[in-house]
Amino acid sequence: MARNGMVIELDRCQGCRACMEACKVENNTPQGNFWMYVFRLEEGEYPDTKVRFLPRPCMHCDNPPCVTVCPVQARFKNENGAVVVDWDKCIGCHYCVVACPYGVNYFNWKDPEKAYYLDWKDKDLVAATGGAIPPYQNPDLMGRYGPQQRRVAGGGHLKGVVEKCSFCVQRVEQNLPPACVEVCPVQALHFGDLDDPNSDVSKTLSRKRSFRLKEELNTQPKVFYVGQSPPGARAREIEAVKAKQ
Amino acid sequence: MATQTMVRSAPPTGLRFYAWVGILGLLALQGLYSFVVLTTEGFYVTNLTDQVPWGLSLSGYVFFIGASAGATVIGLLIHVFDRKDYAQLGTRAILVALLSLAAAVLFIATSVGSIARSLLLPWFWNNPTSIFTYTSTTYYVLGALLLVQLYFTLKVNRRTASASEAQLARWLAIGTGIFAIVVIPTLSGALFAVVKARDFWNNPALAPHFAVVAVVTGLAMMMLVPIVAAATRRELVSQNTLSHMGLLLAFFVVVAGFFDFFDLLVFTYSDKLAGNEAWHFLSSAHLPLSAVHVVGYVVGFGILVSGLRRSTPWLAVAAIAIILAVASYRYNLTTVGVSMPLYPFIEHEHYVPSLIEFSVAIGIVALVLLLYSIAIKVVPLEGEAIAPKS
Numbered sequence: 301m302a303r304n305g306m307v308i309e310l311d312r313c314q315g316c317r318a319c320m321e322a323c324k325v326e327n328n329t330p331q332g333n334f335w336m337y338v339f340r341l342e343e344g345e346y347p348d349t350k351v352r353f354l355p356r357p358c359m360h361c362d363n364p365p366c367v368t369v370c371p372v373q374a375r376f377k378n379e380n381g382a383v384v385v386d387w388d389k390c391i392g393c394h395y396c397v398v399a400c401p402y403g404v405n406y407f408n409w410k411d412p413e414k415a416y417y418l419d420w421k422d423k424d425l426v427a428a429t430g431g432a433i434p435p436y437q438n439p440d441l442m443g444r445y446g447p448q449q450r451r452v453a454g455g456g457h458l459k460g461v462v463e464k465c466s467f468c469v470q471r472v473e474q475n476l477p478p479a480c481v482e483v484c485p486v487q488a489l490h491f492g493d494l495d496d497p498n499s500d501v502s503k504t505l506s507r508k509r510s511f512r513l514k515e516e517l518n519t520q521p522k523v524f525y526v527g528q529s530p531p532g533a534r535a536r537e538i539e540a541v542k543a544k545q
Numbered sequence: 546m547a548t549q550t551m552v553r554s555a556p557p558t559g560l561r562f563y564a565w566v567g568i569l570g571l572l573a574l575q576g577l578y579s580f581v582v583l584t585t586e587g588f589y590v591t592n593l594t595d596q597v598p599w600g601l602s603l604s605g606y607v608f609f610i611g612a613s614a615g616a617t618v619i620g621l622l623i624h625v626f627d628r629k630d631y632a633q634l635g636t637r638a639i640l641v642a643l644l645s646l647a648a649a650v651l652f653i654a655t656s657v658g659s660i661a662r663s664l665l666l667p668w669f670w671n672n673p674t675s676i677f678t679y680t681s682t683t684y685y686v687l688g689a690l691l692l693v694q695l696y697f698t699l700k701v702n703r704r705t706a707s708a709s710e711a712q713l714a715r716w717l718a719i720g721t722g723i724f725a726i727v728v729i730p731t732l733s734g735a736l737f738a739v740v741k742a743r744d745f746w747n748n749p750a751l752a753p754h755f756a757v758v759a760v761v762t763g764l765a766m767m768m769l770v771p772i773v774a775a776a777t778r779r780e781l782v783s784q785n786t787l788s789h790m791g792l793l794l795a796f797f798v799v800v801a802g803f804f805d806f807f808d809l810l811v812f813t814y815s816d817k818l819a820g821n822e823a824w825h826f827l828s829s830a831h832l833p834l835s836a837v838h839v840v841g842y843v844v845g846f847g848i849l850v851s852g853l854r855r856s857t858p859w860l861a862v863a864a865i866a867i868i869l870a871v872a873s874y875r876y877n878l879t880t881v882g883v884s885m886p887l888y889p890f891i892e893h894e895h896y897v898p899s900l901i902e903f904s905v906a907i908g909i910v911a912l913v914l915l916l917y918s919i920a921i922k923v924v925p926l927e928g929e930a931i932a933p934k935s
Binding site: 332341367369370371372373390391392394397398399400401402403405406407410459462517535536537 | 586587599659662663672676677743882887889890
């Protein structure tokens with residue numbers, strides 16, 4: 301039993317958003333759903349301004365409010381400490397969305413066929429891709445995971461269901477790091493067992509002072525930030541990526 | 546004790562009634578059509594977002610669940626406080642409570658991604674740490690209690706109830722009233738109050754506030770019932786009884802106003818994000834509804850404590866003003882709570898319901914009004930209504 305977590309080195313992050321792209325490609329998330337999101341923030345007043353970045357995956361809290369409030373136990377912590385959603389149980393009541401202080405949940409507003417960047421039934425696209433499997437039918441995501449064999453990886457991206465970052469359960473099961481960690485060009489993201497003193501995350505945490513988002517709420521996030529202080533009260537978001545399905 | 550007046554005339558029939566029922570039927574049908582569009586197309590046809598996932602539907606739900614609980618106060622007045630002059634409202638109060646509960650459940654059902662699973666909620670999947678589990682389960686219990694109470698009360702009305710059945714109807718009214726007023730709105734308030742992520746809701750006074758507002762809503766709606774009945778030449782209660790109900794309503798409006806003031810103190814003096822943000826919302830985009838909230842209470846209270854409460858039309862104005870105030874409060878509470886940004890550095894998101902959302906909401910309200918209009922015509926609502934005391 302691991303207690304997987306993530307450490308993000310803010311002083312390394314360049315805000316390239318490659319992690320967002322990798323997450324989208326790996327998990328085939330629909331338009332508007334960003335399981336990994338990178339805030340680009342501006343601080344100070346012109347001309348004395350500086351830009352900084354804050355990657356925001358799901359915090360996979362040790363004391364997750366979304367699990368507490370979910371009326372149907374569709375939310376649960378898996379054997380590796382990741383907080384995941386059972387697609388077959390979620391009723392789409394949004395209670396997890398309002399209870400989460402981090403804004404990491406995304407509701408599927410449309411049918412999967414209509415929610416993607418491309419129309420995968422378009423004849424030209426079918427011809428161009430040679431009849432490739434549409435992203436919402438990716439067989440790699442259709443499996444069942446963990447001792448309870450629940451459908452948690454995002455296969456299908458069903459309409460009317462809330463979804464979020466799963467720490468890439470389908471990759472972790474094969475001893476691979478989440479896609480965002482693997483793709484980061486400056487290795488700002490670290491992933492591993494927080495209870496293992498020899499893991500990459502534990503070593504990084506022991507070297508640098510860290511903070512977690514909204515610690516005062518006692519959600520005990522398993523995503524730690526090092527290398528910079530938290531964003532100031534006067535920070536503002538720039539270049540926001542906003543899209544609705 | 547006020548004198549009790551009962552005029553048992555024939556139920557309203559004729560062109561006006563059928564026109565009224567026809568209009569309500571059409572409104573309900575357009576709501577059904579919009580609901581079909583919502584479920585087939587997906588919730589993208591609403592103006593809800595991942596930042597503001599609860600909107601008009603949730604506001605409708607909290608309004609009607611409060612109305613359902615509040616309407617049962619009439620049963621308590623009759624059977625606990627021995628106000629026999631309210632007796633002719635007893636069965637109608639059960640009906641209003643039942644239909645309001647149905648409206649609340651419909652509002653919830655039209656706001657979740659999977660209706661079929663959500664309707665099965667209390668019987669199959671339970672999470673003992675989720676307030677939602679308890680609220681939904683108690684709604685089933687309330688519905689069952691109200692149905693049983695209605696059954697025995699109708700037997701009493703028809704004079705076919707035995708003495709023990711009449712006693713049972715009396716005790717059901719008392720038990721249901723206490724359960725409805727104490728448990729239902731407080732749990733609904735807790736649904737919001739336990740959410741630490743939303744500063745605007747995370748307030749221990751929210752649950753008792755909900756209970757008081759529920760009584761205000763129920764009393765205001767039940768005050769309209771005899772006024773509307775009188776307009777169709779059916780006097781259910783005397784003017785004195787209406788005046789008494791008005792004073793009772795005024796008292797609870799004062800208590801609700803106190804809780805509003807307490808809420809203002811909490812978020813004004815809180816050092817959380819909520820303070821400034823809440824003021825920003827309530828005084829800008831939500832200003833019209835904030836105004837309706839305050840002015841509705843003030844106007845209603847003013848009428849109810851003045852000599853105007855002896856005039857039926859003014860009582861109707863007071864009841865409508867208070868109902869609008871409560872509806873505004875419910876809407877502001879729900880939508881401001883979720884509209885406030887989770888991080889200080891992201892922009893506010895202002896939510897305005899889409900036409901589809903309005904259409905579904907109008908459809909639900911029309912449907913319950915339609916059912917009420919038909920029920921008062923076909924169900925024997927008047928009669929003894931009071932069980933003999935043992």
